[in-house]
Amino acid sequence: MTKRAMLSKDHPCRSCDVSAEALCRALDVETLADFRNQGGRLHLTAGQTLFHQGDPADCVFSLTSGVVKLYAILSDGRRQIVAFLFPGDFVGFETQQSHGFAAEAIGDTTLCRVLKRRFEWFVDHYPALAEARYRRAAAELAIAQERMVTLGRQTAAERLAGFLSDIQRRAGFRGRDGANLVPLPMSRGDIADYLGLTKETVSRELTNLRKARVIRSHSLTLIEILDPRGIGALACGLAA
């Protein structure tokens, strides 16, 4: 690629269809050209691990397509999924030397990878990137604190309703008939480990929502929200 192309609007990062919130959006075109030369693309298929708990944390990642789960495993096999990462999400806030959590792809996934040292050089030299990184960390913190409320004090039905709302907000889309569609690319077991429940309970609560005509299943991995109000009310713990 010519230098001209690197600096143009045709720069590959500019055509990246990742969400507008991706950290690299904080960089202007010329900086982006430099930045891009630092990293590489990474493809993962379903079930492949990006890193394990305890691995050295020497890279940062930006998710461009697919979904990744971030999780901890306790000594006896209990698992807690700390976050599902969607396109535009960033991995690499940890200031420690090693990853406190494992990361694994759910389905095909593409990421941009940059050496953490290099990334930090950019952060030091481009205040807008530092600012964007801080804002993302603060936003993640707020999300994590909300999740404490869910995990500590909500019932199974409330957790699931909240989960569907969240996914709808982050990855939901409209069908051609205007249907409120929510993709569930992760397994019931993954949802359970995200919500602090078992897969059986997740399954049962989905059935309840279905029977209450609040949702409708198009397939195992695609549901439709028929009653957004109902979901919202449940998620807030307002309904009985």
Add this chain to the structure above:
Amino acid sequence: MTKRAMLSKDHPCRSCDVSAEALCRALDVETLADFRNQGGRLHLTAGQTLFHQGDPADCVFSLTSGVVKLYAILSDGRRQIVAFLFPGDFVGFETQQSHGFAAEAIGDTTLCRVLKRRFEWFVDHYPALAEARYRRAAAELAIAQERMVTLGRQTAAERLAGFLSDIQRRAGFRGRDGANLVPLPMSRGDIADYLGLTKETVSRELTNLRKARVIRSHSLTLIEILDPRGIGALACGLAA
């Protein structure tokens, strides 16, 4: 106070006995003098509210003495304490206009308060402060993620053991006889709402630890850890 005093090692912020991790430590003496003029001290007594859920978030705070609880209340009264704040801790990472959580003093408390706009001016002009703020936010995020594991997947006994370890690390001290002392200034109900349990369960589990000779109570608000290994093993979910 003379300008000379403001710039000297005798600057009041320098004699502040807050932990070395306080954000203001990122500022040098001269900057600190400017910074100090922006804010004020705030004293709260037991049970006083610093701010409510939904209040405008126009100030940031640094805790210099005492303990504060940060919590959410659901519509039916369920409560989740998201964090206990100790001296050196910072409040004000939220990027939203309003507080997502309420903050209330547990016992007598002193805080430094700075208008958020002013604080942000300092952040923009002193990269070391921006860096320190980011690192604190990232550290809080890691703590929050660990807490998801606790709240989602640990048993009552594990949660309590982990809690005692945490408090010991943050606020524990040695008795004159070398005893491993842990202050518990918050009520059993507060501990319960922090751990996603009830006060009765907290009380019972404390009794179990006492009977197992893992801890000893000096008073309601001061316990001694007799068997740190035991506590540690339980906290990790290693013991039966």
Add this chain to the structure above:
DNA sequence: CTGTCCGATTGATATGAATCAAGTGCATGA
């Protein structure tokens, strides 16, 4: 001292979700 109050403890019982145990149904390959 003594009574009162309020948080903590302890006990009895209830319950939501986990666990254990079959099915069901869809996708995949022979």
Add this chain to the structure above:
DNA sequence: TCATGCACTTGATTCATATCAATCGGACAG
């Protein structure tokens, strides 16, 4: 087309923790 496997669903039962209900005990006022 049919077997095979796997994830999901559904049902029966158990269990950890919540809830309900007495005490207990230290702090404090009178």
